[in-house]
Amino acid sequence: MLSPEKRACWQALQRQAITLTPQEKVQGGDMPGDTVRITAPVCRRVEKLLPHLAAKLEEKYGEYIPAKLVIAISGGSGSGKTSGAVALREALAQVGLTGYVLSGDNYPRRVPEHNDEERLAIFRSVGLKALLAAGAYTPERFAALQSLQKAGTDSDPQQCEAYPWLHIYQQGGRAALAGYLGQVAEQDYDALNEVLAQFRAGVPTLWLKRMGRKEWERWYEPKDVADVDVLLLEWTHAGSADLKNADLKVFFNSTPEETRACRVARSRDAGADSPFVTMVLEIEQALLNRRACDADLIQNSDGTMIDTAACAAAQGR
Template sequence: MELKQAVEAIVKGGNWKGPEIPGDIPHGDMPGDKVEIGEVHIKKANTIFPELLLKLSEMLEKRKTEKVVLTVCGGSGVGKSEIASLLSYYFNQLGIGSYTLSGDNYPHRIPKYNDAERLHIFRESALKAMVKAGTFDEEKFQVIHQFQKEGDDANTAHVKEYPWYESYLSGGREGLRSYLGTVKEIAFDEIEDILTQFKSGKEEIWLKHMGREDTELWYSKVDFSHINILIIEWTHGNSSNYRGVDIPILLNSTPEETLAHRRARNRDGATDSPFTTMVLELEQAMLEAQASKAAVILSKSGELLSYGQYCRQMEESKGGSHDQ
């Protein structure tokens, strides 16, 4: 059945119900990624899927296409991998071919080198900013250097004892902001090329897989001849640095929730370090800046949100107030 006909039949029927979920379903193509689907993920996917079908139906009415790209984006730990896997499973169960691609395969560097590059950029930018502002001297550097050796130089608490330290932090933060989620960090052009190939109807596409070690980097040829839905699960899925996404889905979370998940997952060292916290805060700011483009937004409690509701919820999480 063609994609348009299949979607229309389901939408007109109006009685879609989530299928039974077996113990193991296919998931994204990130090597070693652990996807543990729970009742919360199923409930959220079941909330998203009917709304997604409506969006698809509206889009297919306006466009002559049988190849659609969705993204499931949000902060670390919000459930992107699990929910993307479920949505893909639902499509496949309905006879609509779907494949889940992990955007985490496309940084320029494997994780440990990318983490090192992030830290280097933070520190170099911080020191350059101090020199430019005239706040740097050797005595201050001895203080900074000690914090660096302790892995604590991104800690904002140091400003209480050393007011000049704010110039170090602000400079480092700006440098880091210019790298995170940009073409300097990620091969957006490679993902965009994949989307172009997919939408042009190419039946076989080479996809990259990146693990956590130097030897864990390879390509595999994937059969897309029966795939109509390509789902990208990725923090930067809604980025403006690449084109080709049709329906972005945003899963909302706060930095505190993201950090709690990283602690539990503990795939890398220093998951709750001040530097990691800074990275998560900057990534959260990027997600918020891109949120207006999302076609579907789901709250952390599993409710569908308008963009206005999303903005209010984010302000509340920061302790702000709203006047309607």
């Protein structure tokens, strides 16, 4: 459990107002070469989050806050998870608590290049099966579909106006993707759960997975966490029920439009505004919205909080 000194640090977080300063090119999470920009809106967002975070910890643990705490921050790609986690790390440092930002993007089963290929293969192969099962497949339609696939527009809903049968293909492919995105077939939850469990148990050194964008860019690095008080996991899927060993789960709410704009602005992926990526983000956002009410705290980009009970009620849960 906490030492008296560390307990005083958490109490300070509850009592005093924290003011954060915008910063350029701050060390982000542990993705290779990851730096972030902490803007004024991000600072204000985290400042508003802090009292709710402290209150939720007090509600959950009282005086018995764990000495090694895991806070999981989830949200859509581009929702501000990384910059928010880094700003939270800076805020914790102001009261004497040491944080480390861990990126869940190091724990998919496939490197991004191959995962993108797998997503597209699932969409297209199951879409074709859906056409066949509906009795809507013909050689002529396949020829048209192949042209759309080569152009990268077979996932574009607007194409259904010219090809009404394409809706069957898209619907089948979307359903298959919904069963893959963020699920155990795509993400290695077991490996990440083990890392979190080791941290909470007080293991002084964690061997953390690193992943680049190519198949040969997989490795492990030791991280000394003996003096780390809070492990801040930032990850799209940190709100999944398959993720264990998180003490608090925070969901950063965002719209698909905000997500897509952020992805395009930072140019992380080629074709960030393509029809297929747009579709993936829509499916992913629907999944995240269903998971949101399972979080301990839900926050909008402007810093306002969403009541988790109201969120659950809106979903009929």
